Amino acid sequence: MLPKSFEQYKFNEFVNKAVIDLGFDNPTKIQERVFSPVLKGKNIVAKSQTGSGKVILSYYQFLAN
Numbered sequence: 001m002l003p004k005s006f007e008q009y010k011f012n013e014f015v016n017k018a019v020i021d022l023g024f025d026n027p028t029k030i031q032e033r034v035f036s037p038v039l040k041g042k043n044i045v046a047k048s049q050t051g052s053g054k055v056i057l058s059y060y061q062f063l064a065n
Contacts, residue, residue, distance in 0.1 A: 009035055028053040 005026055006019045027035060030048040037044055038057050046054055 004032070022049065030054055031057060 006024060008014065010038075011019070023040055028048075029052070030046055031053045034044050034046050047056060
């Protein structure tokens with residue numbers, strides 16, 4: 001089952017606070033599908049519409065570690 005909220009990803013406290021402060025409650029569809037592999041260090045190629053949240057995926061891996 002894919003996580004439906006950012007809290008389910010168990011990011012560190014700093015990342016969780018930043019996500020909440022920026023007003024994000026739930027991951028987009030592309031984020032739901034690729035967060036877990038990205039956070040496990042996997043390389044992925046993803047395609048989706050502009051504004052769907054792809055770029056932020058690279059920052060989460062960096063910030064989560």
